[in-house]
Amino acid sequence: MPMAIALTPRDQVAGHFGKAAAFAVYDQHGQFVIKIENAGSRELGCKHKKVIQRQLAEYGVSEIVLGNIGQRSLARLLNAGFKVSRVAPRTALNDVLTGSVDKEALTSAEQGRDCKREKGACGCGCGSKKKAPVAKVGMSSLAPMSGLAKIGGFKL
Template identity: 65%
Template structure:
């Protein structure tokens, strides 16, 4: 079982899961196993966060230490079986490894940071519902088509 810590380029605890420069992975004995680079940290959307989760799982990470995490990412991590703990932002990596900082367990998605964008506005479509496009003249319509917005067709009221 491995532990991963979200870090800044200066090897301090990163302020946010998706924007971390990378993750350092340690085994149960405290030996450095891997350093993962977050290639998509400046990307908008959730695709790179899902890739990070896959990378962490591939390194047998079960515990994740970070500064903050969004509600949707936290829900995804908890659902995948990760134990997630919040530690102080910018805490030195050595202090975290030696247990000198407090760990707050994050047990539900509500403990994560709310999305700053409107639901689904991150560009990836997460959290948004597909809208049904209104029917237009000339389209064939099915029985459950949405005819909203059409008031007249060729002088006939609908």
């Protein structure tokens, strides 16, 4: 079962899934396969996380080892069939590979970290339905009047 480990630039376990510098993929025998760079690690939103998920699936990864993860990202990974495990952030890569650290299995989204932003505020549309626009001074609260040609004999 191939495994991916979220890494910092110093080859330690990254403190957060979406902010990991790269993901090192190892096969079931512990042999290195590929390092997937996370080009969107500094971006807000979920688009780059979905790209990572797709890339990990393409390499047949079944387990992801990381330091922390948000609830929505964890839910997405679990629903996609990934096994997700947490170890202490900044754990040495070699300690994970040799099994000398305890891994905590994450089996439900509630085990992930709360989002620091309100739902959907990350800008990717992953949260709840879009909010109604805020009314501004001078705006009518009535429905838009498109399609009307005349009002009381006056042309619009």
